[in-house]
Amino acid sequence: YHVEVERHRYSVPHALVGQVIEARITTAVVELMHRGQRVASHARNSRQGGFTTTATHMPAAHRAHMEWTPTRLIHWGTSIGPATAEAVTRLMAENRHPEHGYRACLGLLSLAKRYGKGRLEAACTLALQIGACQYRHVNDILKNNRDQSAPTVAGEWVSPDHAHVRGPGYYQ
Template sequence: MLTYDKAKVEVGVQIVERWVLARLRHHRFYSLAELNKAIANLITNLNQRPFKRLEGTRREWFERLDQPVLRPLPARRYEVATFQKCRVNIDYHVEVGGHYYSVPHSLARQEVWARITRHGVEILHNSRRVAAHARSRLKGKHTTVAEHMPVAHRAHMEWTPGRLLNWGKSVGPGAEAIVQHLLTNRPHPEMGYRACLGLLSLERTYSRVRLEAACLRALTIGSPTRRPVLSILEAGLDQQPALPITLTEWRAPDHENVRGPDYYH
């Protein structure tokens, strides 16, 4: 709008406001829909009233001058957005509202802008959109796109607890027992999951046969975790004769306060 048209527009608004208020000032309405209907009827009447000093009506001038040059409304409604400056963490995620959203891993440690709307979060780098996510209100959680991950991380994501157990079973009973222990005896499932992936990586460095032998030795000494297995492999102890396992029946010591098994016969 040109600046010299601003006064004319404001006068037009003033005329409409006075026209409507003057005619509705003694009416009482009981719903917003009823009020809007009354205002719409008055606006129609106003637009069809002839001008006093010009020919025609407001409706006719609108159809002749304004309507032919009007553009169609946007297909999408205007969406309010806020912007937040972020630094990409080493794990290629940015924090927005307590939630973590992934970006391409090549942008780690770089500054980006987050465009935040009611339903989405877009990540911009050098004025170019590099990631888009549905907005989440879950605090401390992550939204990660597989394409943003390094190749090694993407491969790890394909492993599930069930697949890890099947892998341990394919290596041997020793590896299967350690995988089962790691998945069920850690404070958090994620800790056991990472430990199992670490155990799996040893298969690439050492043979499957050596890994199974090391797992059996780790079980024998009562240390069913990855670190003892790695130590055994590095020291070559898996190639030594297996440790003897002696199974003896436990007997209670002779004591006046110990009843012994014969008491229950």
């Protein structure tokens, strides 16, 4: 739903995708026309490769995606528990641009619908302990019920007495 004019892209209503659009260009404004009717008007931008987008031109799904922010996703994670919030924070930190981690975060948070908030929080706690916060790791923990098994605590190991153990006299 963008039209390229002098190597810059300007939005038009998404309903016009695939239609022929004409551009009327002045020094300050780019007007986009469809069948003689002006459908969009944007301030002219000389930045090559850039985008100028009006939110009303976007499909509903794209507008909804714009409403997501790192703060909103972390807040949602916090409503489940501190480990989930930390997992969401780490998922976003893995990307140069936090927006690139939104889908992974939404996938992680959606696991609460299938498994419940308590199990998701337990799975995120385990995932943080092993340093694997990606969606697929948390999903595998939940799928294999690893979040419900008691963690095995290894006691302190003591070497058994046997003939091959050298005593302190050996090193004198």
